Structure formats: structure tokens, C-alpha cells
Amino acid sequence: MSGGPEHPTPELDKRKAFILATVVYEYIATAEPVASQSLTQKYNLGVSSATVRNEMAELEAGGFLVQPHTSAGRVPSDAGYRTYVDQLMQREQLSVEDRRRLGDELRDASRELDEIIESTTRVLGRLSQNLAFVTKPQHDTTTFRHIQLIWLSARTGVAIVVTSIGVSAQTLFELLADVTPDDLTRLSNALNARLGNRTLRDIGEKDVAAATTELNLGDDVKDAVVSALRTAASSEQPVISSSGTQHLLDQPEFQDLRKLRSILRIVEEQKTLYDLVADSMTLEAPAAKIGHELGVEEMTDFSIVTVPYRFGPHAVGMLSILGPRRMPYGRLMALASGTAQTLSQRLDDVGIK
Amino acid sequence: MSGGPEHPTPELDKRKAFILATVVYEYIATAEPVASQSLTQKYNLGVSSATVRNEMAELEAGGFLVQPHTSAGRVPSDAGYRTYVDQLMQREQLSVEDRRRLGDELRDASRELDEIIESTTRVLGRLSQNLAFVTKPQHDTTTFRHIQLIWLSARTGVAIVVTSIGVSAQTLFELLADVTPDDLTRLSNALNARLGNRTLRDIGEKDVAAATTELNLGDDVKDAVVSALRTAASSEQPVISSSGTQHLLDQPEFQDLRKLRSILRIVEEQKTLYDLVADSMTLEAPAAKIGHELGVEEMTDFSIVTVPYRFGPHAVGMLSILGPRRMPYGRLMALASGTAQTLSQRLDDVGIK
DNA sequence: CTTGGCACTCCCCCGCCGAGATTGCTAAGA
DNA sequence: TCTTAGCAATCTCGGCGGGGGAGTGCCAAG
Numbered sequence: 001m002s003g004g005p006e007h008p009t010p011e012l013d014k015r016k017a018f019i020l021a022t023v024v025y026e027y028i029a030t031a032e033p034v035a036s037q038s039l040t041q042k043y044n045l046g047v048s049s050a051t052v053r054n055e056m057a058e059l060e061a062g063g064f065l066v067q068p069h070t071s072a073g074r075v076p077s078d079a080g081y082r083t084y085v086d087q088l089m090q091r092e093q094l095s096v097e098d099r100r101r102l103g104d105e106l107r108d109a110s111r112e113l114d115e116i117i118e119s120t121t122r123v124l125g126r127l128s129q130n131l132a133f134v135t136k137p138q139h140d141t142t143t144f145r146h147i148q149l150i151w152l153s154a155r156t157g158v159a160i161v162v163t164s165i166g167v168s169a170q171t172l173f174e175l176l177a178d179v180t181p182d183d184l185t186r187l188s189n190a191l192n193a194r195l196g197n198r199t200l201r202d203i204g205e206k207d208v209a210a211a212t213t214e215l216n217l218g219d220d221v222k223d224a225v226v227s228a229l230r231t232a233a234s235s236e237q238p239v240i241s242s243s244g245t246q247h248l249l250d251q252p253e254f255q256d257l258r259k260l261r262s263i264l265r266i267v268e269e270q271k272t273l274y275d276l277v278a279d280s281m282t283l284e285a286p287a288a289k290i291g292h293e294l295g296v297e298e299m300t301d302f303s304i305v306t307v308p309y310r311f312g313p314h315a316v317g318m319l320s321i322l323g324p325r326r327m328p329y330g331r332l333m334a335l336a337s338g339t340a341q342t343l344s345q346r347l348d349d350v351g352i353k
Numbered sequence: 354m355s356g357g358p359e360h361p362t363p364e365l366d367k368r369k370a371f372i373l374a375t376v377v378y379e380y381i382a383t384a385e386p387v388a389s390q391s392l393t394q395k396y397n398l399g400v401s402s403a404t405v406r407n408e409m410a411e412l413e414a415g416g417f418l419v420q421p422h423t424s425a426g427r428v429p430s431d432a433g434y435r436t437y438v439d440q441l442m443q444r445e446q447l448s449v450e451d452r453r454r455l456g457d458e459l460r461d462a463s464r465e466l467d468e469i470i471e472s473t474t475r476v477l478g479r480l481s482q483n484l485a486f487v488t489k490p491q492h493d494t495t496t497f498r499h500i501q502l503i504w505l506s507a508r509t510g511v512a513i514v515v516t517s518i519g520v521s522a523q524t525l526f527e528l529l530a531d532v533t534p535d536d537l538t539r540l541s542n543a544l545n546a547r548l549g550n551r552t553l554r555d556i557g558e559k560d561v562a563a564a565t566t567e568l569n570l571g572d573d574v575k576d577a578v579v580s581a582l583r584t585a586a587s588s589e590q591p592v593i594s595s596s597g598t599q600h601l602l603d604q605p606e607f608q609d610l611r612k613l614r615s616i617l618r619i620v621e622e623q624k625t626l627y628d629l630v631a632d633s634m635t636l637e638a639p640a641a642k643i644g645h646e647l648g649v650e651e652m653t654d655f656s657i658v659t660v661p662y663r664f665g666p667h668a669v670g671m672l673s674i675l676g677p678r679r680m681p682y683g684r685l686m687a688l689a690s691g692t693a694q695t696l697s698q699r700l701d702d703v704g705i706k
Numbered sequence: 707c708t709t710g711g712c713a714c715t716c717c718c719c720c721g722c723c724g725a726g727a728t729t730g731c732t733a734a735g736a
Numbered sequence: 737t738c739t740t741a742g743c744a745a746t747c748t749c750g751g752c753g754g755g756g757g758a759g760t761g762c763c764a765a766g
Contacts, residue, residue, distance in 0.1 A: 050740050053729065071728045071747040099452050111525055146503050150515060158520055160513050162503060167511055168522040172464050172703075245598070248618035249610050257602050257610075264599035315709055350525075351504050390761055401709050406760065424716045424759050 012062075012083070019055050020046070021088040024076045028326050031252045034074030078291040078325070081303070085288050085329050092330040096102045098127055099137035102342055111350050113137070113166040113217035118241050120319070120343050125244025127339075128332055130323035133273060134240035137166055137347075139168040140201040140233040147195070149188045149225070151181035160230035164202060164352045165311050169232035175225035179217065187215055193224065200233040240270045251324045253301060262298035267322075272296065277320050280306040285334040291325045301318055301325055305332045309340040319343065361498035365415075365436070372398070372408050373417055374441040377429045381679050384605045386426035388562070434656070436683050438641050445683040447691035451480055453697055464703050471594050473672070473696050476595025480582040480692075481685055484677030486626060487594035490700075492552040492579070493586040494522040494667035498705055500548070502538035502541045502578070504534035512581035516553060517705045520665050522585035525682040532570065540568055546576065553586040593623045604677045606654055613614040618673075625649065630673050639686040644678045654678055658685050662693040664700045672696065 012020065022043055026034045029205040036052040039045065045052060056074050064080035067073075076084065094102075110116065114267040117134055124132035151199045155175045161168050171225045190211040195203055245267065252306050254260050265274045276294055280287045286307035291300050303325045308315035319340050321332050365373065375396050379387045388406040392398065399406060402681050411417040412418045417433035420426075429437065430569050445614040447455075458476045463469065477485035508528045514521050548556055555683055558579050598620065607613050612682040619625045629647055633640045639660035645652050656678045661668035674685050 017756050033728090037728075049467065049728095050730095050742095051460060051738085067729085069747060070730090071726095071745085073728070078441070091576070106708080145505060148501050148503055148513070150499050150501055150513070152498060152515065156705065157514075158499075158515055160501070160503070160511075160520075162505065162511055166525065167513070167523040170513070172519065172521070232762085243621060246614045249614045249617070255610065257608065261599045261602045268598065316464075352509065370724085386759090390759075402759095403709050403711090410761080420760085421715060423761095424714085424757095426759065571738095701718085 012064075015045075015047075016059060017088055019052060019060055020080060021084060023059075023065060023074055024080060024088070027075055028328055031074050031326060033068055035073035036323060038067075038073070069236055070185065077328075079294060080124075081290045081325060081329075084190070085290070089330050092334040094140040094334045095331070098331075098335055099338060100237065102338060106342060106346065111316065113347075113350070116343070116346060116350065120339060120346075121241040121243045122223045124319060124321065124336070124339050125242075126333055127249065127322045128244070128323070129247045129250070130327065130332070131242060131244045131248055131267065132319070132321050133240050134319050134343075135277075136239045136240070136241065137165055137311060137316040137318040138234045139316075140165050141170070141199050142311060144198050144200055145224070146201060147188055147191050147228070149184040151179070151184045152173075154178040154180075157184060157224075159225060161200075161228055161232035163232065163345060163353075164232050165316070166350070166352075168200075169235070171228040171231050173228065174290070175218075175224065176220040177218055179221065183215065183217060183221075187211060187217060187221065187225070188213060196343045202304050203229055223269060238270075238274050239277075240273060242267055242273075248323070251326075253324050253326065259298075259301055259348065263302065263322075266296070266298065273320075273322075277306040277318050281318055282317050283308060284346060286336050288329055288333065299309075302328055303329075305329065305336050306335070307336040309347070310344045311351060356676065368400075369408055369412060370419055370441055372405060373412055373429075375439060376409070376412075376418060376427055377433060377437040377441070379682055380428055382418075383493050384679060386428050388426035391426070391649075395420075419706070421528075425589070429679075430668050431646065434678060434682075435646075441682045445687040447687045448684070451688055452691060454480060455691060456671055459699065462660065465565060465700070466700075466703070467579040468494045469696070469699060469703065471596075473692060474594040474596045477672060477674065477692050478595075478600065480687055481601070481674045481676070482600045483680065483685070484595060484620065485672070485674050486593050486620070487672045488627060488630075489592045489594065490518055490664060490669040491587045491591070492516050492518065492669075494669065495521070495664060497548045497553055497556060500541060500544050500578070500581070502537040504532070504537045507531040507533075507572050510537055510577075511587060514553075514581055514585035515705075516585065518669070518700060519703070521553075521704075522581065522588070524577075524581040524584050526581065528571075530683070532574065532598060536568065537664075540564060540570060540574065540578075543568060552581065558584055560645045561702065591627050593626060595620055595626075601671055601676070604679075606677050606679065610687040612651075612654055616675075617632075622633060626673075626675075629657060630671050632657040634661050634668050634671055636661060639685065639689050641682055656680055656682075658682065658689050660686070660689040660693045662700070663697045664704060 019315040022039055023034045037048040040049045041054055056065060060067065060074065063077055064083060065074040066077045068075060101259050102123060106119060110170050117136055121132050121134045139317055144166055148156045148160045150160065152158060155178060158174055159171045159173060191208065194207060208225045245264065248254055248260060248263065262307060276289065286305055288303060290303045294302065294304065301324060302322060304320050304322050306318050306320040308318050311314060319336055321336055375392055376387045389402040389409060392405055409418060413420060414428065416429040416430055417436060422430060428682050451594045455476060460471060470487055474487045498517055501513045503511045503513065505511060506532060508702040510526055512524045512526060547560060547564055561575050561578045576620055579649060586589050598617065599609055601613060601616065623670045628644065639658055641658050643656045647655065647657065656673060657673050657675050659671050659673040663669060674690055691702060
């Protein structure tokens with residue numbers, strides 16, 4: 001311990017690192033506190049259980065392990081998992097089996113965006129044996145393709161916005177003054193001519209205003225269109241598809257119902273869930289948030305693995321797996337990555353060139 | 354048992370009926386087996402507990418009550434609940450409190466169909482303190498308002514169908530031969546002229562064919578339109594919105610996780626759920642299915658209350674509450690009815706005249 | 707037919723105990 | 737200085753048993 005650097009995560013010597021990694025690995029597999037002796041028996045450590053005990057005691061002092069009670073084995077702490085994920089575990093590739101099932105199950109998915117997302121979520125839930133959730137694509141970086149204003153009555157209509165990834169929104173609108181079907185058709189045409197091939201994000205109010213004033217239409221019409229485009233770009237409360245709640249019940253740590261109740265509520269509410277993963281949208285690699293890192297009291301026993309998926313060059317949504325802290329990070333991160341890749345691929349296939 | 358009538362539900366004399374009703378009522382309230390003595394204490398029966406015991410023994414022989422074990426009180430059987438619901442309980446009105454909350458929570462709901470359904474589901478889940486699920490409207494009895502075919506590329510496009518209740522479907526289509534934007538516009542106009550004010554159900558393939566041949570468009574175009582209209586009329590797998598799963602965890606009978614797991618799966622799958630309530634769509638009053646009546650092994654501990662909601666003159670969907678068999682049928686049936694009424698009202702307000 | 711009384715049954719809670727697992731510590735050895 | 741064998745101490749967990757209590761069924765009297 002003499003020359004050790006004073007990092008927040010102090011450097012671990014080789015043996016400690018190996019022991020920590022093994023404890024985490026073993027605990028993930030068995031859900032039982034890991035004893036020094038079982039380690040020396042199962043793994044070839046080259047030292048006795050007494051030595052392992054000493055090391056474990058130091059790992060506990062360093063905050064990587066905790067003991068449920070005096071005469072029990074050790075269990076990883078959040079910091080222990082973190083170190084494991086960041087430094088110790090090997091990055092896994094998607095297993096052949098998983099890759100096959102992923103391909104199989106998504107082969108015959110429909111071409112409809114929503115159904116693609118839903119079926120991807122279901123597959124991810126099933127393969128991960130945890131709760132999977134997927135945010136539906138944000139359209140703000142996708143390319144505008146078409147807007148159609150449909151006349152329903154003198155003062156009502158529907159606005160439909162189509163982007164390169166599909167139909168992104170339909171909005172009912174009400175106007176203050178009468179318009180004719182022809183007004184709306186001409187406005188649609190004007191907007192389509194003007195806005196083509198730009199990303200939704202880049203389309204501003206004045207682009208719309210230019211079209212409406214040209215056609216002598218009121219500001220109420222302009223506002224309706226702007227709001228339709230805005231809704232299309234990103235719904236204020238992003239929608240999440242989720243699947244696999246029942247798998248959580250299988251985890252031994254959730255035999256206690258209290259832990260489950262709040263999770264179910266959070267999953268239904270969606271908003272908290274979204275906020276938890278939102279910051280992972282800009283990342284390249286899969287990210288794991290572990291226990292307290294989630295910053296939500298009720299979720300300290302859970303972890304979330306998140307990875308963005310893309311449409312074209314931009315990340316448009318995220319795929320996540322929610323499970324016990326004791327989750328197989330390596331496999332799930334590989335699985336999430338692989339699924340995200342498959343999904344991105346599929347969106348590119350389906351997308352409108 | 355000699356001269357007893359051989360009805361499936363034998364006639365109950367007044368006192369038996371009252372005792373059965375009270376046992377059910379009491380068990381619903383307490384979730385504890387009901388003892389003869391507690392009945393005579395809490396309710397003014399005018400007879401002693403010994404008499405009640407005799408009556409209870411006969412009710413058990415008749416299949417209305419069961420005893421968890423020899424020295425326990427009685428619990429209603431499915432038949433007991435059924436008799437209670439059909440003959441014994443009083444039809445409740447929506448309580449003032451519930452009516453107020455219903456109004457409050459749905460006041461500021463959006464005008465978008467999906468959001469109306471979602472928020473109704475959430476409110477129903479919250480007020481019922483059980484799992485609520487609502488089928489999204491079937492459009493086959495709603496009136497056709499508009500179809501718009503949007504050109505995306507020479508061989509792809511989007512079909513949007515608007516009915517009196519809102520936008521009912523958007524479908525991407527692919528064609529075998531090139532078409533121009535103008536082709537699609539003219540076809541849209543032709544279809545709109547031809548199909549206006551008919552219900553989706555009444556629109557047949559030949560109506561579409563008439564329009565496409567008139568414009569010299571191929572059968573692939575016709576098929577695309579027909580399939581869009583068909584999808585709009587009724588999606589083959591009806592979508593269900595659900596809310597309140599976490600309330601099930603609060604029920605004492607579901608402390609056993611095994612019962613919950615299968616329910617969660619069923620709720621996620623949606624299909625079973627839909628099949629269970631589908632036949633209640635044609636009813637006027639709220640219907641209850643109790644335990645075994647649901648016909649699903651994993652759901653024998655549950656009951657479902659269902660009531661259809663309408664758009665205009667037709668039932669278009671259903672609102673259901675899923676909870677323990679021991680649910681307050683009277684209150685929940687009133688709540689479901691009231692919510693359905695509110696929802697129907699709201700759809701009529703929002704619907705396109 | 708009703709009712710008070712009573713014996714009987716069964717569940718449930720609680721405390722107790724012993725087995726087993728695992729640790730920390732100590733002292734000897736490399 | 738690090739490692740290791742040995743050992744006492746600690747804590748959990750499952751099983752066992754008994755007491756309390758709730759509730760029933762039955763009987764005999766009203």
C-alpha cells in the first residue's frame with residue numbers, strides 16, 4: 001500500500017483484481033455471498049483460503065465488497081461492480097446462440113416503425129431474461145419528407161408529418177378562421193417544396209411563416225403547422241416500449257415484493273425511466289448504471305445497461321435492459337449492442353432513401 | 354338434501370342469502386376467512402352464531418362457501434361470488450368522490466385518441482387500485498372521413514386513413530410499378546369522393562377497384578389501398594393499454610410470486626387478455642368474470658370486470674379491471690361504467706362530426 | 707328450529723436448539 | 737514480510753415443539 005496512487009478507485013494489485021473479478025463473477029452466477037474457500041476450490045488461485053480472506057478483508061476496507069453479516073461470504077458493492085465493469089471483465093462478443101436467436105426472431109418483423117420497435121423490445125426482453133425497454137426514435141435529426149394537411153371541416157384538420165424513418169406524427173388541429181380543402185392542399189405543396197431534405201430540427205417557424213403568408217393564410221394555420229412539426233420532431237414525453245417484467249420476479253433478490261412495487265410503478269410511468277438513460281444517448285458504447293448510480297432511491301438494487309441505436313448517422317433512440325445489480329454485464333452489454341446494431345440496420349433498410 | 358331443487362344455482366332462502374352476502378362482503382373487505390361469531394357481532398342477524406354456523410355449513414354443502422381448513426372461517430367460492438354479483442349485492446352508483454376524481458383527472462386530457470385512451474386507463478387503474486386495461490377503439494363501425502395517399506418515391510408511399518374518431522392508421526406500401534405523386538393525389542380524391550360517410554366495415558374491395566381502374570392504376574395500388582383500409586378498420590391484433598400492475602402486489606393473496614408471474618406475462622402478451630373480454634363487447638351492462646370462469650389456469654385467483662364504451666351508437670372498445678377474485682364488485686362495476694360513460698362522452702366531443 | 711355449551715381440530719407464532727458455514731485472529735513457517 | 741494452518745467466535749437457517757387462540761361441529765335442552 002506504500003506507493004499506491006490516491007485515486008478515487010485505488011489501484012488494485014493483480015491478485016486483488018483477480019479476486020474481486022472472481023467474486024463478482026461468482027456472485028452474478030450464484031446469487032449467494034462468495035466465501036473464501038469456495039473461491040480457492042473453484043478457481044486456481046495458487047494461494048490458500050486464508051490469504052484470500054485477508055485480501056477480501058482489504059477489498060472490503062477499500063469499499064469493493066460488503067458482507068451481509070459477520071459469518072457470511074462477500075458480495076460486491078456498487079464500487080465493486082463498477083470496477084468489474086470498467087476494468088476487470090472481458091468485453092464479450094455476442095454469443096453465436098444469441099446472434100442466431102436475434103436474427104431468427106427479428107427476421108419477419110413488419111416494416112412499420114412501431115412494430116419494429118415493439119418486436120425488438122420483446123426479443124431483447126426474452127433474450128436478456130430481464131426487463132427490456134426501448135425508446136421510440138426521436139425524429140429531430142431525421143430528414144423531412146412530407147407534410148400533408150388534411151381538411152376535415154372548415155376549422156379542423158389533421159396534419160401528418162412523414163420523415164425518412166416513417167410517419168412520425170399526426171396531429172388534429174383547430175383553426176380560428178375557415179379554410180378550404182384547397183387552401184390546405186396548396187399549403188401542403190408549398191411546405192413540401194420548401195422543406196424537403198432538411199432535418200426536422202433545422203426547420204424553423206419562419207420557414208412555415210413564409211409559406212403561409214405567401215398563401216394569405218392566418219397565423220393560426222401557421223401555428224398549427226409549427227406545432228405539428230414540433231410534435232413530430234420530438235414528443236415532449238418520449239414513449240417507451242417495455243417487455244419482460246415477469247423475469248424480474250425470477251430473481252432471488254426480488255422475492256421481497258416491496259422492491260418490485262416501486263419498480264413496476266416507475267416502468268409504467270416511463271418518465272423516470274427515460275430520464276435515467278437519456279444521457280446515454282450520445283455515447284458510442286453500451287453504458288451501465290449500477291445501483292446508487294441511478295440516483296433513484298427505489299432502484300438501488302437494480303442496474304440498467306443502455307446503448308443507443310441509430311438511424312443513418314445519428315443516434316435516434318436507446319435500448320436498455322433493467323435488471324438486478326447482479327446482472328451478467330458482459331453478456332447483456334454485448335446483447336444490447338448486438339440488438340442495437342440489428343435494429344439500426346433494420347431501420348436503414350426500412351427507411352426512406 | 355332430499356327435496357332440494359336441482360338447479361345449478363339452487364334457490365336460497367332469505368336468511369341464507371343474507372348470510373352469504375355478508376360473508377362475501379366481509380371477506381372482500383378483510384381478506385380474512387369469515388367466522389360465524391364475527392358475523393353475529395358486526396351485523397344484526399337476530400340469530401346466534403350457532404345458527405349461523407348451521408347455515409354456513411349448508412352454504413358450504415351447496416358450494417357457495419369453502420373452508421380453508423377445519424378450524425377456519427369461510428371464504429366464498431366462485432359460485433358464491435357469482436351469486437353475490439348476480440343476485441345479492443346492490444348495484445352501486447358511482448360514488449361522489451369517484452365521480453369527482455374521474456372528472457378532475459380527465460379534464461385536461463388531450464384531444465388525441467391514443468392519449469385519451471392512455472389517460473383513461475391510468476385513471477381507472479388509480480381509482481380502482483387494481484390493474485386496468487382498455488382496448489383501443491375498433492374503427493370498423495366508425496365513419497370514413499378521408500384517405501390520403503402520400504407519394505414518397507416512385508414505388509413507395511404512405512396511406513393515411515382518417516375516420517370520424519380520428520386518424521386510425523398509417524401504412525407504408527410498396528408498389529410493383531412506378532406511380533407519380535399526381536397519380537396518388539388523384540386517386541386520393543377519387544376515393545374520398547366515393548367513400549365519404551360510409552362506415553369502414555361497409556367499404557369493399559370493389560369500391561376501391563372502381564377508383565383505381567378509372568384512373569388506370571394497377572392492382573398493386575388497389576391492394577395497397579385495400580390493405581390500408583383493412584388495417585384501419587381493425588388491426589388484427591388489437592392493442593391494449595394497461596396501467597396499475599403495482600396495485601396487484603398490494604393484495605394479500607398475491608404475496609405468492611408464482612401467481613403474479615403468469616399474470617404479468619399475460620398482461621404483456623395482451624392477446625389472452627383481449628380474448629378473455631372480447632365477448633363482453635356486445636353487452637350493455639358491466640360484466641364480471643370470476644376465477645375459473647375466465648377459463649385460464651393461471652388466473653383462477655383473479656376476476657375481471659369489463660364494460661364496453663361507445664363512439665356514437667356503436668360499442669368500439671372495452672374497459673376492464675383485473676384484480677383479485679376478492680374485489681369490490683359493486684364499486685368497481687360502477688367505476689368501470691362511469692369511466693366508460695365519461696370516455697364515450699369524451700370521444701363524442703372529440704369525434705369529427 | 708334455535709341456542710348455549712363444550713370438546714376438538716387446526717393454524718400460527720414464538721422460542722429454542724443444533725448444524726453448518728464463514729470469518730477473524732493468532733502463531734508458526736517460508 | 738507474506739503466507740498458511742488451525743481454531744474459536746459469530747451468525748444464519750431450518751426444524752421441532754408447545755402454547756394460545758380462533759373457530760367449528762355436535763349435542764342436548766329450550
